[in-house]
Amino acid sequence: MRRDVFQAIADPNRRAILALLAQQRLTLNGVAENFRISRPAVSRHIKILKECGLVVVIPQGRERYVEARFDKLGEVADWIEQYRQLWEGRFGRLDDVLEKMKKEK
Amino acid sequence: MPSKNKVTVTAEPGKQEIFITREFDAPRELVFKAHIDPKLYVQWLGPHGYEMILETFEPVSGGKYRYVHKDKEGNEYGFHGTFHAMSLDSMIQTFEFEGYPGHVSLDCMMLEELPDNRTRATIHSVFQSVADRDGIIESGMERGVSEGYERLDDILVVMK
Numbered sequence: 001m002r003r004d005v006f007q008a009i010a011d012p013n014r015r016a017i018l019a020l021l022a023q024q025r026l027t028l029n030g031v032a033e034n035f036r037i038s039r040p041a042v043s044r045h046i047k048i049l050k051e052c053g054l055v056v057v058i059p060q061g062r063e064r065y066v067e068a069r070f071d072k073l074g075e076v077a078d079w080i081e082q083y084r085q086l087w088e089g090r091f092g093r094l095d096d097v098l099e100k101m102k103k104e105k
Numbered sequence: 106m107p108s109k110n111k112v113t114v115t116a117e118p119g120k121q122e123i124f125i126t127r128e129f130d131a132p133r134e135l136v137f138k139a140h141i142d143p144k145l146y147v148q149w150l151g152p153h154g155y156e157m158i159l160e161t162f163e164p165v166s167g168g169k170y171r172y173v174h175k176d177k178e179g180n181e182y183g184f185h186g187t188f189h190a191m192s193l194d195s196m197i198q199t200f201e202f203e204g205y206p207g208h209v210s211l212d213c214m215m216l217e218e219l220p221d222n223r224t225r226a227t228i229h230s231v232f233q234s235v236a237d238r239d240g241i242i243e244s245g246m247e248r249g250v251s252e253g254y255e256r257l258d259d260i261l262v263v264m265k
Contacts, residue, residue, distance in 0.1 A: 094149040
């Protein structure tokens with residue numbers, strides 16, 4: 001079966017899992033709590049992400065933590081990230097403009 | 106200081122569209138006004154370190170726009186298009202980067218009212234092809250690349 005980055009991010013649940021893990025590493029249960037899909041379904045998605053090299057599962061004590069590995073996202077992440085950065089900068093400046101407008105009101 | 110309101114970009118592989126969403130701690134009327142008042146628009150649209158020249162700006166149905174981002178070396182990057190609709194509910198316009206002529210996207214922006222005087226903006230950009238979508242990002246990168254990389258470093262640190 002095809003296992004690459006594009007396949008990994010083709011699924012909206014897997015993208016959501018990656019977005020969640022971008023903020024912090026979580027246990028398997030911690031990831032599952034954030035989704036309405038079943039725990040086995042979350043586990044399957046994490047397994048695919050793991051096979052694609054986008055996450056690693058690290059045992060720690062009795063828990064197993066899932067951590068994102070964004071360097072593996074390679075070119076896909078690069079161009080989306082750059083596009084996101086462009087809007088991040090632009091909307092950050094819009095925030096400043098809106099703050100000024102609120103004060104002038 | 107980075108805002109707690111994060112930009113979300115959704116670009117599925119093999120599709121010719123992009124969704125961008127972002128929330129603002131300001132009422133919808135103000136977010137809209139910042140898009141149609143030229144004095145406000147120039148303050149935030151252009152990337153950091155570039156001069157923003159708003160040459161033509163007619164934010165009404167059937168109006169047109171053209172703006173130029175000029176860097177310190179004097180290089181100019183022009184963008185133009187036409188406004189199809191400009192109302193509180195939806196802002197619809199075409200967008201063309203003059204460095205990548207003939208490749209036009211259709212940008213629809215929706216502003217939703219949220220509780221506590223907040224607003225969610227969603228931009229849906231549709232390109233003529235998947236290659237166009239991916240190409241505009243590469244060719245249009247100079248608009249945001251300098252500040253982008255500075256911040257990318259911060260983000261990578263957080264991700265580690």
